[in-house]
Amino acid sequence: MGLIRESLIIMVLGVVVVMSDEVFDKYYEPFWGFDHLSVTDQGKEVQILIDATSGAGFKSKQEYCSGIFRMQIKISEKLTGGIVTSFYLISSNKNEPKHDEIDFEFIGTKGKFQTNVFVNDPGHREELVNLWFNPSAAFHTYEINWNPQQILFKVDNKTVRTFIYPPNYISRPLHVEGTVWNGSWAGAVDWSKAPFTSSYRGFYIQGTPCNK
Template identity: 40%
Template sequence: MNFRSWTIHNLIVALFGTLLLLGNAKGDASFDENYDVTWGNDHVLSLNQGREIRLLLDKYSGSGFTSKSFFGSGFFKMKIKLPANDSGGLVTSFYLYLNESGVHDELDFEFLGNRPGKPIELQTNVFTNGVGGREQRYHLWFDPTMDFHYYSILWNHYQIMFFVDDIPIRVFKKTLGVGYPDNAMQVVVSLWDGSDWATDGGRVKVDFNNGPFEAYFQDFNINGCVSPKRNIQCLSQDYWWNLKRYWILNSKQQRAYEHVKKTYMIYDYCKNALPTNLECH
């Protein structure tokens, strides 16, 4: 085979490979493929042929949905647009969760509503073996009620990274002597009344005269290792999120992460909480 023939042959192989990848690429999953409504059924509306879900909160009920499967590791993301208007007392949540057989692990995004003119706070938290209290809170650099943004959690055996769009805002590393979530969890999403604590320590309550309140969600694909429990298979480097490059932040991510901590973090349990027996991360 001469050089010209070899080049054409390889171009054909490459083109075929690309077409094969495109043919096998997973499209946007509909809501029903990966999730079930778990409460407030009449407050959940499917839009765009299941590619978008609206959750509603009024004086009668909130609403929420949960993944059909449990996952032992993965990259979990959701596009979210938060309720507008006066959102004081509201909580919009996107998190990983296990609470059964005496085991409670949890990785949280919680959006804490506020009065008009005041910023919505984003709170993250990590529960391991039933122990939480690791809150960090941020003011976002955009209005999360105006458009959709991605909120993501990458969880492997070495670290947990929380992202807003592609910017890391929190890192929780597996460290000797510090609890780390090792059990398979479900993805949970909800909109609910957090009047007891969510805004100004519970002093601001939900004003249902400004409701009903609506939150919108997109992208129901899940990149996770399906498992009824944390197992060795979910640590395999056959899953891209377990590759060594995801054990630490790269230099660009590290700079962005330090900028977020310096500029937008407003509360850190390591600095602002009362004395505690929790190890700081």
């Protein structure tokens, strides 16, 4: 998930975001840092806190082989290097040397996040995006539209990256994760500002389960 190269995309138009009423436990469940994750607003919002002891994460209950995966995110107002707020699709064993992954990652720098694609390898397909709004001021919608020909990365329904690939390029089933964690590649954390809290809403999935 390291930051290797930059391809800057600058947008100038604002978008009004429509909030979703999807509840967290329809598609998702916590899977680590349980005491640093809270479900609020009658199940419609998840807040993830990270401090020097832990971050947290949640994952989808199912795996998919294509689909539209959408999340509304508001990152911590207290910014520092090293804190990564993420929304991504990943194959089951992320610790394997070879895996598949499709990323949205905020990297602790105001107004910027990176996208990345891993396909049976360590990745190195990063693109850094300059946002046209402050992602800590309000919720905005981030979408991964994954089909057999391409991946569209969207922000507030605007495509910020198109990744085209040959058939069967991504071969593994993927599940969805939302995590806030300490990534050393993203810089050193200023823990004097801790805790950092990011919020997630709009837990929308229109995915195609894989054939067993």
